[in-house]
Amino acid sequence: MVVPSAASREMAPESLPLGIIPTVDMSAPSGRGELARRLVRACAERGFFKAVNHGVPARAAARLDAAASAFFARPTQAKQAAGPPDPLGYGSRNIGANGDVGELEYLILHADPAAVARKARVIDAEDPSRFSIAVNEYVDAVRRLACRVLDLLGEGLGLRDPTSFSQLISAVDSDSLLRINHYPTSAAALRGPGDRSCTAEDAKSGNSNGGAKGTIGFGEHTDPQILSVLRANDVDGLQVLLPDGRGGGGDEWVQVPADPAAFFINVGDLLQALTNGRLVSIRHRVMASTSRPRLSTIYFAAPPLHARISALPATVSAGTPRRYRPFTWAEYKKAMYAHRLSHNRLDLFHAFGDDDAADDEHS
Numbered sequence: 001m002v003v004p005s006a007a008s009r010e011m012a013p014e015s016l017p018l019g020i021i022p023t024v025d026m027s028a029p030s031g032r033g034e035l036a037r038r039l040v041r042a043c044a045e046r047g048f049f050k051a052v053n054h055g056v057p058a059r060a061a062a063r064l065d066a067a068a069s070a071f072f073a074r075p076t077q078a079k080q081a082a083g084p085p086d087p088l089g090y091g092s093r094n095i096g097a098n099g100d101v102g103e104l105e106y107l108i109l110h111a112d113p114a115a116v117a118r119k120a121r122v123i124d125a126e127d128p129s130r131f132s133i134a135v136n137e138y139v140d141a142v143r144r145l146a147c148r149v150l151d152l153l154g155e156g157l158g159l160r161d162p163t164s165f166s167q168l169i170s171a172v173d174s175d176s177l178l179r180i181n182h183y184p185t186s187a188a189a190l191r192g193p194g195d196r197s198c199t200a201e202d203a204k205s206g207n208s209n210g211g212a213k214g215t216i217g218f219g220e221h222t223d224p225q226i227l228s229v230l231r232a233n234d235v236d237g238l239q240v241l242l243p244d245g246r247g248g249g250g251d252e253w254v255q256v257p258a259d260p261a262a263f264f265i266n267v268g269d270l271l272q273a274l275t276n277g278r279l280v281s282i283r284h285r286v287m288a289s290t291s292r293p294r295l296s297t298i299y300f301a302a303p304p305l306h307a308r309i310s311a312l313p314a315t316v317s318a319g320t321p322r323r324y325r326p327f328t329w330a331e332y333k334k335a336m337y338a339h340r341l342s343h344n345r346l347d348l349f350h351a352f353g354d355d356d357a358a359d360d361e362h363s
């Protein structure tokens with residue numbers, strides 16, 4: 001386990017070394033070109049970065065947190081009216097439908113305002129529009145941030161159309177989600193009699209319901225979508241797996257120090273496929289805290305279900321043949337829901353020597 005030093009937490013000018021946890025100043029003090037290059041470096045070498053001066057109003061974040069905290073403070077029975085997750089809705093401990101368990105409760109919402117309005121009726125029966133307004137305002141702000149990041153990545157990668165990625169997530173029928181996770185201090189509050197907590201060792205061995213130390217809040221996985229935009233309160237817990245050679249000495253879990261004013265942005269599986277592996281979808285997990293509850297919100301920026309995901313021409317060459325066969329997001333989602341959280345889903349879509357010419361940039 002690597003705990004970054006205070007120096008690596010400080011904001012670095014765009015040209016300085018990345019550091020274990022790259023920090024990117026989205027106000028572009030060194031110019032747009034430098035910002036685009038730094039984002040590409042961070043997403044290619046780490047798969048994630050911490051965004052500061054990101055432009056998301058603190059008021060939008062505070063309003064959403066207040067609405068979420070009010071929901072999680074409700075009696076269990078009232079919360080269950082918004083579940084079970086199908087896969088949208090309220091869930092507790094069970095993650096997905098394949099036996100994964102974590103020490104959390106959560107809400108998964110489709111980011112579309114009509115879907116939010118429908119769910120708001122059971123989430124805040126007293127004043128559904130209060131909940132919808134908080135979610136819609138927040139989603140608008142984080143979608144804008146995600147689009148800015150994707151456009152800069154498109155520029156930095158030299159795409160023929162640098163807006164190719166952001167177009168996918170801003171389509172009216174985009175399948176983006178908002179997930180709000182609540183990790184209570186007393187995990188026992190979520191468990192029934194006889195249930196045990198899930199440890200890092202259990203999660204590794206596929207048995208996510210064991211005992212002992214190092215309790216897993218949310219087991220290791222990659223995010224399947226294009227880009228994930230995460231914000232959490234001041235409670236640590238998020239860890240990322242730095243692949244061999246990047247942290248020095250083998251794969252290593254790195255603790256990401258909490259910063260409620262920042263966003264933590266990671267590459268999803270689809271962006272790895274669209275860039276032919278140039279940008280990497282990083283494995284991450286959350287360890288449960290024993291002292292204070294953690295509240296986190298993640299916007300998963302996704303394309304429409306029918307979108308065809310195929311490596312963009314700028315990322316395919318004779319020396320770098322296509323790594324994944326083209327697929328639709330609907331096809332990928334089907335595979336993802338059929339597997340455990342920790343499964344390497346992109347492996348299911350390997351091209352195996354198929355080095356056809358790349359498709360058009362608009363998939």
Ligand SMILES: C=C1C[C@]23C[C@@]1(O)CC[C@H]2[C@@]12CC[C@H](O)[C@@](C)(C(=O)O1)[C@H]2[C@@H]3C(=O)O
Pocket residue numbers: 087095096097098100108177179221222223224225300336337338339340341
């Ligand atoms: C075990 C599962 C939960 C998950 C769907 C899956 O079958 C595999 C991917 C999981 C994940 C991880 C990132 C997001 O939190 C999530 C909403 C997603 O899109 O993929 C979850 C899914 C879920 O909790 O439904």
Ligand SMILES: O=C(O)CCC(=O)C(=O)O
Pocket residue numbers: 179181218223230232238284285286296297298
């Ligand atoms: O709750 C968190 O901080 C991250 C959880 C996560 O990775 C996810 O929901 O996909």
Ligand SMILES: [Fe+2]
Pocket residue numbers: 221222223284
């Ligand atoms: Fe995740």
